[in-house]
Amino acid sequence: xxxxxxxxxxxxxxxxxxxxxxxxxxxxxxxxxxxxxxxxxxxxxxxxxxxxxxxxxxxxxxxxxxxxxxxxxxxxxxxxxxxxxxxxxxxxxxxxxxxxxxxxxxxxxxxxxxxxxxxxxxxxxxxxxxxxxxxxxxxxxxxxxxxxxxxxxxxxxxxxxxxxxxxxxxxxxxxxxxxxxxxxxxxxxxxxxxxxxxxxxxxxxxxxxxxxxxxxxxxxxxxx
Numbered sequence: 001x002x003x004x005x006x007x008x009x010x011x012x013x014x015x016x017x018x019x020x021x022x023x024x025x026x027x028x029x030x031x032x033x034x035x036x037x038x039x040x041x042x043x044x045x046x047x048x049x050x051x052x053x054x055x056x057x058x059x060x061x062x063x064x065x066x067x068x069x070x071x072x073x074x075x076x077x078x079x080x081x082x083x084x085x086x087x088x089x090x091x092x093x094x095x096x097x098x099x100x101x102x103x104x105x106x107x108x109x110x111x112x113x114x115x116x117x118x119x120x121x122x123x124x125x126x127x128x129x130x131x132x133x134x135x136x137x138x139x140x141x142x143x144x145x146x147x148x149x150x151x152x153x154x155x156x157x158x159x160x161x162x163x164x165x166x167x168x169x170x171x172x173x174x175x176x177x178x179x180x181x182x183x184x185x186x187x188x189x190x191x192x193x194x195x196x197x198x199x200x201x202x203x204x205x206x207x208x209x210x211x212x213x214x215x216x217x218x219x220x221x222x223x224x
Contacts (some may be wrong), residue, residue: 001025001026001046001047001116001177002025002026002028002043002044002045002046002047002176002177003020003025003026003027003028003045003046003047003048003049003112004027004028004029004030004036004039004040004043004045004048004049004051004056004073005017005020005027005028005029005049006030006033006036006047006048006051006059006062007029007030007031007078008031008032008051008053008054008055009051010031012030013029013031013134014029015105016105016108017029017047019105020105020109020197021080021110023109024152024156025047026177026178026179028043028045028180031055032054032055032056032057032060033054033056033057033059033062034049034056034057036054036062037062037065037066037069039071040066040069040070041069041160041212043176044070044072044073044173044176044208045070045073045113046073046074046077046116046177046211047074047075047076047084048066048070048073048074048075048108049076049078049108049191050062050063050066050075050076050077050078050095051078051079052077052078052079052086052090053079053080059077060090060093061093062084063077063090063093063094063095064093065092066176067094067209071093072117074096074110074112074115074119075094075095075096075097076095076098076099076111076112077090077095077097077098077099078099078101078103078108078174078178079098079100079101080100080101080202092111096115097111097134099111099117099124113125113136113137116136116163117136117163119163120163120164120165122163125137125138127162127163128224129211129222129224130207130208130210130211130224131143131206131207131208132148132206132207134158134159134162134217136159136163136179139155139159141158141203143203143206143207146206147205148202148206149202150199150202151181152198152204153178153195154195154198156178157174157192157196157199158176158194158199160177160178161174161212161220161221162172162222164176164222165221165222165223165224166204166221166222166223166224167221168215168218168219168220168221169219169220169221170219171193171219171220172219173219174192174219174220175191175192179191192219192220196212196214196220199212200212211224213224
């Protein structure tokens with residue numbers, strides 16, 4: 001999943017980026033409101049982690065403006081401000097959560113995972129998928145007690161589709177959110193097709209995978 005970290009304290013932003021990338025997120029950093037706006041205009045994001053104390057704009061105003069650009073993203077406010085009024089206003093503007101500084105990076109990751117599950121309609125980190133179960137926290141796919149050996153990218157692709165179940169996803173959408181940014185010259189939908197083929201091959205040994213649907217001329221969808 002793609003994350004935009006909007007934080008003017010560069011050391012903190014880099015620490016967050018390093019931690020989340022180890023947890024298999026794709027991260028961009030923006031150190032000002034103007035830089036964040038430019039990133040959002042050029043890229044799609046699943047999460048935007050937003051500091052309120054930015055040097056060139058109030059974070060709450062940026063939140064309001066950002067919802068018009070990246071309306072489908074999940075927003076977590078990160079701030080040292082303690083005012084209840086700021087917290088309420090941020091949530092009223094559409095933020096999904098609020099995390100006061102200083103905070104634990106493990107707690108940040110946990111809240112991001114909880115938001116993803118809630119938005120997908122799955123509050124449990126273990127999600128049933130046909131005869132399989134997918135543990136989003138442990139990054140494991142099981143058939144009964146057998147662990148299916150998916151590669152990192154295969155699991156990323158499967159879990160992303162699962163969190164957006166019953167929604168058609170284009171090959172470009174999947175590539176952008178799993179591999180990062182692609183220029184027109186670099187983009188090759190075959191990346192996705194090969195990984196989907198591998199997922200089907202590995203999982204169909206144990207049970208049917210007819211929930212993983214190919215949408216001709218579009219992309220793929222998990223239907224459950």
